[in-house]
Amino acid sequence: MEHKALRIALAQINPTVGDISSNRDKIGEYIEKARAKNADVVIFPELAICGYPPEDLLLKPHFIRDNVQAVRSLEAKTKSITVICGFADIDGNGNVHNAAAVMSGGELKGVYHKKELPNYGVFDERRYFKAGRNNIVFTLGDILFGVTICEDIWVDKGPWMDQSKSGAKVLLNISASPFHAGKTDERRKLLAGRAKETGAYIFYGNLVGGQDELVFDGGSFVVDPRGKVIASGKEFEEDMVVVDINTEDIICSGKKRGVGTKVRKVRLGRGESGEKGVLKNTVCPRLSRIEEIYKALVLGTGDYVRKNGFKKVVLGLSGGIDSSFTAAVAVDALGAENVIGVSMPSEYTSEGTRSDAGRTAQNLGMEFMEFPIHDVFQAYLNTLAPVFKETQAGLAEENLQARIRAGILMALSNKFGWLVLTTGNKSETAMGYCTLYGDMAGGFAVIKDVPKTLVYELSRFLNDMKNKEIIPESVIKREPTAELRHGQKDTDSLPPYDILDVVLKYYVEKDESFDSILKKKIDRELVKKVMNMVDKSEYKRRQSAPGVKITPKAFGRDRRLPITNRYKSA
Numbered sequence: 001m002e003h004k005a006l007r008i009a010l011a012q013i014n015p016t017v018g019d020i021s022s023n024r025d026k027i028g029e030y031i032e033k034a035r036a037k038n039a040d041v042v043i044f045p046e047l048a049i050c051g052y053p054p055e056d057l058l059l060k061p062h063f064i065r066d067n068v069q070a071v072r073s074l075e076a077k078t079k080s081i082t083v084i085c086g087f088a089d090i091d092g093n094g095n096v097h098n099a100a101a102v103m104s105g106g107e108l109k110g111v112y113h114k115k116e117l118p119n120y121g122v123f124d125e126r127r128y129f130k131a132g133r134n135n136i137v138f139t140l141g142d143i144l145f146g147v148t149i150c151e152d153i154w155v156d157k158g159p160w161m162d163q164s165k166s167g168a169k170v171l172l173n174i175s176a177s178p179f180h181a182g183k184t185d186e187r188r189k190l191l192a193g194r195a196k197e198t199g200a201y202i203f204y205g206n207l208v209g210g211q212d213e214l215v216f217d218g219g220s221f222v223v224d225p226r227g228k229v230i231a232s233g234k235e236f237e238e239d240m241v242v243v244d245i246n247t248e249d250i251i252c253s254g255k256k257r258g259v260g261t262k263v264r265k266v267r268l269g270r271g272e273s274g275e276k277g278v279l280k281n282t283v284c285p286r287l288s289r290i291e292e293i294y295k296a297l298v299l300g301t302g303d304y305v306r307k308n309g310f311k312k313v314v315l316g317l318s319g320g321i322d323s324s325f326t327a328a329v330a331v332d333a334l335g336a337e338n339v340i341g342v343s344m345p346s347e348y349t350s351e352g353t354r355s356d357a358g359r360t361a362q363n364l365g366m367e368f369m370e371f372p373i374h375d376v377f378q379a380y381l382n383t384l385a386p387v388f389k390e391t392q393a394g395l396a397e398e399n400l401q402a403r404i405r406a407g408i409l410m411a412l413s414n415k416f417g418w419l420v421l422t423t424g425n426k427s428e429t430a431m432g433y434c435t436l437y438g439d440m441a442g443g444f445a446v447i448k449d450v451p452k453t454l455v456y457e458l459s460r461f462l463n464d465m466k467n468k469e470i471i472p473e474s475v476i477k478r479e480p481t482a483e484l485r486h487g488q489k490d491t492d493s494l495p496p497y498d499i500l501d502v503v504l505k506y507y508v509e510k511d512e513s514f515d516s517i518l519k520k521k522i523d524r525e526l527v528k529k530v531m532n533m534v535d536k537s538e539y540k541r542r543q544s545a546p547g548v549k550i551t552p553k554a555f556g557r558d559r560r561l562p563i564t565n566r567y568k569s570a
Contacts, residue, residue: 005245005279006040006041006140006143006170006244006245006246006247006250007037007039007242007243007244008039008040008041008043008170008203008242008243009033009034009039009042009043009240009242009243010042010043010204010205010220010233010240010241010242010243011027011030011034011043011044011045011240012045012205012206012207012218012220012233012234012239013026013027013030013044013045013207013238014207014209014238015048015050015051015209016209017051017053017057018054018057019051020049020050020066020070023049023050023070024049024070024071024074027044027048028074028077030042030044030240031074031078031083032077034081034240034242035081037240037242039081040081040082040140041081041082041083041084041140042081042082042083043083043084043172043174043203043205044083044084044086044174044205045086045174045205045206046086046098046100046149046150046174046175046207047087047088047176048085048086048087049067049070049085049086049087050067050088051211052086052216053122053123053124053176053211053214054088055128056128058088058096058128058129064088064090064096067087068087068088068089070087071087071108074103075106076106078103078104078106078107079105079106081104082102082104082140083102083103083104084100084101084147084172084174085100085174086098086100086101086149086174086176087100088129089111089113091113091130096128096129097129097132098114098117098125098129099111099112099114099132099149100112100147100174102138102147110136112136112147112149113130113132113134114129114131114132114149114150114151114152115131115132115133115135115152116131116152116154116155116158116159117129117131117151121553121557122178122214122549122557123151135162135163137163137166137167137168141247142247143169143170143247144166144167144169145168145169145170145171145172146159146160146164146168146170147172147173147174148160148163148171148172148173148174149173149175150173150174150175150176150177152173153171153190153202153204154190160173164197164198169199169200169225169249169250170201170245171194171200171201171202171203172205173204173205175204175205175206175207176207176216177206177207177217178214179214179296179549180549180550180551180552181289181292181550181551183217184217184235187219187221188229191221191227192223192227192229193227195223195224195225195226195227196225196226196227198225199225200225200250201223201225201245201250203220203243204220204221204222205220206219206220208236208237208238208239208299209299209303210299210300210301210302210303210304210307210548211303211307213300213449213547213548213549213554213556214549214557215296215299215300215303215549215550217235217292217295217296218234218236218237218238219232219233219235219284220232220233220239220241221233222241222243222281225249229283230243231243231281231283232282233284234284235284235292235295236292236295236296236298236299237299241282242279243281290457290458290461293450293454293458293550294329294458294461296548296550297446297447297450297458297548298329298333300446300548300549301329301333301334301444301548302333302334304444305333306334308443310417310418310443311338311417312334312340312417312418312419313330313334313339313340313418313419313420313421313444314339314341314342314409314412314413314416314418314420314421315330315339315341315342315423316341316343316405316409316439317341317342317343317361317368318343318344318349318353318357318423319343319349319352319353319354319355319356319360319475320480320481321455321456321471321475321476321478322424322428322452323341323357324356324357324360324459324472324475325447325455325459325462325471326421326446326447327339327341327360327366328360328364328470329446329447330421330446331366336364336365337367339364339366339367340366340367340412341361341364341366341367342368342369342370342371342409343357343358343368343370343371344371344372344408345372345373346372346373346374346483346484347374348401348484348486348488349483350483352474353478353483356475356478359472360470360471360472360475363468363469363470363471363472364470371408373404373408376404377400377401377404380400380404381397381400397484397485398482398484399435399438399484401438401484402435402439402484403435403437403438403441405438405439406435406442409441413443419443419444420441420442420443421443421444421445421446422440422441422444422446422448422544422545422547423445423446423447424439424440424445424447425447425448425450425451426448426449426451426452426504426554426555427452427453427497427500427501427504429445429448429537429540429541429544430508430533430537430555431493431494431500431534431537432534432536432540433490433493433494440543440544440545442545443545444545444546445544445545445546445547446547446548447548448544448545448546448548448554448555449547449548449549449550449555450550451501451504451505451551452480452497452500453497453498453501456476459476460476480497495526495529495530499522500530502520502522503517503527503530504530504534507534507569508534508553508555508559509551509552509553510553511553513569514527514528514570517531527570528570531569531570532568532570535561535569538562538563538565539563541555541556
């Protein structure tokens with residue numbers, strides 16, 4: 001090597017699933033940014049060309065063909081730089097692979113196929129991909145480096161181990177790792193251990209952006225052979241991390257070979273000047289747990305709206321904590337000018353919640369409308385009077401109000417092209433404390449995976465972060481109520497949320513049994529009630545809008561139970 005520094009750039013980009021040409025163009029732009037920094041190598045995330053996860057698009061031969069052609073069109077941009085980019089490859093037998101293209105000197109030098117295909121939680125990779133068989137180590141001058149894809153490095157004694165045994169002292173991992181609270185710490189702990197075990201520098205390049213229910217948080221980073229993070233990128237936004245490592249520390253003979261490992265030489269591209277200059281590695285400050293959750297909600301909401309072609313959103317703004325917080329997330333994601341709040345008071349709506357809805361909208365600077373529903377509700381009751389006579393008012397009348405409100409929101413959506421945001425939280429969704437075609441109606445459920453107690457915590461965090469009252473204190477302190485009948489409180493139907501959320505965490509997120517949860521010294525009948533209500537409400541959740549995943553196990557992609565199911569958990 002002519003220079004003692006090897007400069008590697010991690011391009012942390014936000015592609016859109018299926019928008020192959022735009023993704024290709026974005027990759028081309030970041031190649032030029034890396035070249036301007038005199039980077040020797042630039043790496044892009046897993047399946048960056050086609051977006052992640054493309055799901056059943058991978059079953060379309062023309063989709064695979066178009067994404068392969070997009071990769072090949074980037075070759076000309078690699079004459080003075082090495083580019084590693086994720087895409088979906090197809091082999092001579094027609095098998096589709098989750099792949100990394102290694103391009104240098106203006107041509108495709110080699111392709112690595114992902115060996116470890118995750119098939120748990122949100123992942124369905126074995127449905128689409130064939131596992132790779134060859135483990136390739138590439139050479140850049142005197143330096144050997146290995147390329148792996150996401151899950152490859154999570155598996156003990158995975159392909160990274162063979163690459164290390166072959167002499168690779170730089171291990172590059174391209175990822176599309178979905179966010180949940182605490183995931184960054186898991187990644188860093190894992191890769192610190194891998195680095196210490198191999199004595200290698202490990203570069204972890206992650207995707208960023210929202211895709212349906214998933215959020216990719218970025219936070220790309222580099223660990224040195226001692227397991228120390230020496231550089232990291234921003235979380236929840238596009239970034240490029242550029243890192244210099246001393247080649248004298250990593251040059252090796254390459255005489256040691258791992259079993260089944262191929263070695264393929266790639267000529268290292270050079271920047272125009274050849275001079276590196278002095279580069280100071282940057283470690284971005286870590287976000288707190290609550291801040292990373294908030295940013296995930298903002299990014300996931302904004303990307304879902306924009307990537308699906310909407311400009312504005314509308315939501316029912318009741319004056320309660322859930323709708324107030326949802327509105328705040330939407331304003332941060334899209335701008336106040338693109339969020340419309342609608343109050344739809346009934347005879348059961350208190351003056352406190354009615355005024356708080358207006359105060360919240362004013363605090364956020366968003367447009368606010370009010371449509372009282374008393375007359376519409378009465379019209380429904382008059383229409384139904386012949387069959388409702390001699391019956392007690394109850395759930396049917398309560399749910400009518402929710403469905404009237406949904407009808408108003410959907411009318412506004414149809415007339416003006418606004419996307420309806422639903423405002424239900426995870427605790428309510430778990431228990432079925434929500435109305436089909438009522439408060440569940442809409443295109444995106446912002447806090448679908450946020451337990452009620454966490455909604456309160458996030459609301460206080462938001463006010464502290466903004467250093468002013470965004471969500472009125474009266475909203476935060478008010479006892480939760482759906483206000484569908486006089487004097488109604490959530491605790492009429494549900495356990496207190498501080499207890500409920502604990503049980504839900506054990507049962508929903510950790511899949512613990514009835515007997516196991518009882519050992520936590522929680523009331524037996526309460527646990528039984530919660531488990532039964534969760535089980536009976538699967539049919540509702542199956543019909544709910546997608547929402548941002550922020551916990552290790554969310555309803556939807558993570559947790560898929562049969563609707564018709566007689567197994568009793570309690």
